[in-house]
Amino acid sequence: MANYHEQLDRTFAALVDPTRRAILARLEREDGASVTELARPFAIKLPAVMKHLDVLGDAGLIRRSKVGRTVTVRLAPDPMREAVEWLRRYERFWTGSLDRLAAYAEDKEAKARKDDP
């Protein structure tokens, strides 16, 4: 479980930065884009983009591969899927709980009205 949370920490830390989110969103549309293509829309220099790619790579969110002189970047789905699943568990916990809370309170309300119409 410790590793699981370390991975979540890395995933969330990587996602905090808007440039890195933009890179991931771009890869979602265009998986396998080259580093040069990825860098083009940003007002920052290539080395800065490379640094962001390093963070995403260290977090396991992307994989880079080199073909000739071109480095292409692909999304690696597992860590994001785990982050989404982790948030989903909270959602399930509370939607389930609040459904029953509503049913219980409504039952109490009905009884209160019966006792004191």
Place this chain on the structure above:
Amino acid sequence: MTSLTIVRKIAARPSIVFDAITTPEGIAHWWGPDAGPVLLAETDVRVGGRYRVRFRMLDGTEHESSGEYREVAKPERLAMTWRWAGGAEDPGESLVEIDLRAVAEGTELSFTHSRLHDEETRRGHLDGWNGALDKLERYFNKSKGDHHDHP
């Protein structure tokens, strides 16, 4: 997106909803993600007072969370810290805020569970997180292959 917000309309007056949320008897009826039983519920409903709830899920696993009441304004608002008991599984302390507003149907309940992850994330710029995550989620659902299951 390290916070979760749920809004619900409940056909009961705010004071009844507030009691259901804060009394051990009330908590025993609803706390937990499925129909498994609440095993223990303790509350000391005042600012600085603590609560502790333990429940069993239908799959047999038991979970416990506890925390401290930060704001208690019956019947409108309740804020409390939240922490899972469980060593390495513990992702730190988070915050639960519940606002109850009287409406024609009864109560509008606004529920927020925030600061769900580490300090660094919390301090970061979370704007836009939602949209980015949603899009990525679509992608990952598309390419869903193996199944991940964590307790």
